[in-house]
Amino acid sequence: MMVRIGCGSGGAPDRVAPAEDLARDGALDFLCFESLAERTLAQGHVERRAGRVGFSPKLEARFRAVLPHCARNGTRVLTNMGGADPKGAGRLTAHLARELGLSLKIAVIEGDDVLPLIGPDTELPETGGTVASFGRAPIAANAYIGHEAMAEALAGGADVVIAGRVSDSSLFLAPIAHAFGVAANDWSLLARGALVGHLLECSTQVTGGYFADPGYKDVPGLDNLGYPLAEVASDGSAVITKLDGTGGFVTALTVKEQLLYEIHDPAAYLTPDVSADFTTVTIDEVGRDRVRVSGATGRKRPDRLKVLVAFDGGFLAEGEIGYAGPGASDRARLAADIVRRRMMQRHGFNGELRLDLIGVASLHASAGRVSHSQDVRLRGALRSMDRRWAELLLEEIESLWMGGPAGGGGFRGRITPSVITQPTFADRTDVPCSFSWVAS
Amino acid sequence: MTRRVPLRDIASARAGDKGDTSNIAVWVYDPAHYPSVCRALTAERVKAAYPDLFRGTVTRYELPGLHGLNFVITRGLEGGVNASLNLDSHGKSFSFLILALEVDID
Known part of the structure; x- marks a missing residue:
């Protein structure tokens, strides 16, 4: 068979x-x-x-x-x-x-929805603490x-x-x-x-x-x-x-x-x-x-089942503008410097602000790998629970159109509401599973 | 005679993610090259190649029967899909960081 x-x-x-x-x-x-x-x-x-x-x-x-x-x-x-x-x-x-x-x-x-099992004392091993110490309200919890x-x-x-x-x-x-x-x-x-x-x-x-x-x-x-x-x-x-x-x-x-x-x-x-x-x-x-x-x-x-607990992850902001031709990477670097100074020094943003030069160093930037290119996009990204910081980053990148280095074009920006997850574990006996028929 | 080659010439690789942990499996095309790759591509070498990206531990698992190595890299995804600001928050492209390394083969 x-x-x-x-x-x-x-x-x-x-x-x-x-x-x-x-x-x-x-x-x-x-x-x-x-x-x-x-x-x-x-x-x-x-x-x-x-x-x-x-x-x-x-x-x-x-x-x-x-x-x-x-x-x-x-x-x-x-x-x-x-x-x-x-x-x-x-x-x-x-x-x-x-x-x-x-x-x-x-x-x-049915049975995978285990949100009722999650309380303030539920441990979140990857954070080293509990749901209470993580400081956000769980929006969902599902067992595998x-x-x-x-x-x-x-x-x-x-x-x-x-x-x-x-x-x-x-x-x-x-x-x-x-x-x-x-x-x-x-x-x-x-x-x-x-x-x-x-x-x-x-x-x-x-x-x-x-x-x-x-x-x-x-x-x-x-x-x-x-x-x-x-x-x-x-x-x-x-x-x-x-x-x-x-x-x-x-x-x-x-x-x-x-x-x-x-x-x-x-x-x-x-x-x-x-x-x-x-x-x-x-x-x-x-x-x-x-x-x-x-x-x-x-x-x-x-003996235990993996559970993913979901929390509100705030907003991810990503904005881009491009530079091409001779000196493109120098102009994109100057643009990055302007955005960093405006966000950190003028506006007082104190979270993580990432500025990549797509075409030069982006996906592998943290690995220290740099390419040569005359067709470069500056990308700025940040995460914040406060939507205003997300909007501000996009405004500052878009403003480079008129107030940044020469020849900047092709602005794109988006703000994505995000959900983040943290693993925890549940005893099998607390997660009874069953099936039911759908009435036809 | 020993010669130095980019790993990409003699092996393939695939990256996966779970939270902030990346795993990159390397598969050697010619079984004759497997001992050389095992010798050259240690967990320490992988960690040392990209210390600012691979921030946690690197553990190497060996599959001699299939001529494969699996590198498991904790704190290797700049926070993972929850927190990373990298465009590639899953680290799908990180397989090519390994394939870009050079190894001495017999």
């Missing part, structure tokens, strides 16, 4: 068309959509509180594109696009199913929950499973555990399922995205990059592949690069389901765009 699992998205902004290709032509048993980065969920809570939707704004477009194919092909769908409002996402999905003439059994996962409630929903016959903050790999592990009846303490088999999830969860990052380096690592057909699918065997080994006719490729190296993406100790990758050891993994190219992964091992899952 073999199970075919596809990835329909690896993040909130991911494209819809490759998911539709997989739903139509992938002969999939399951199609999983990962869509929640650390702050996406917190933003969802902010949106929901403001009376707007707290689930993924892309859910409707994605489901409209894939659900008719999935219903026809017997493909079941799992997603964390429920975000801050899985029930709302479930209701919209039921509405879409009716509109599309589909009869679908829709389950919603595991695969079990989703697997139970599948066992109950769900066609669509909608969750909020489930761990990314758990979204893919759930159908594997369900299909093969994996015991909740079969650590090595769970680790192999988590590995499949880890490799698929960032979609194109295993099919040639985040990879190309012309002349060194060339990738064919990046404009038509396909999403990955895995053929998983009952021993947990899997072949990572993609649809014929799509761009990109799956090679031992694309799989290796993704193997350690966002991983610290490869012998102890902690998920809610298992502590996985990827140092024992074997990677073999077994055909064109077919890479077999096997041999992951696992140990007992952690």
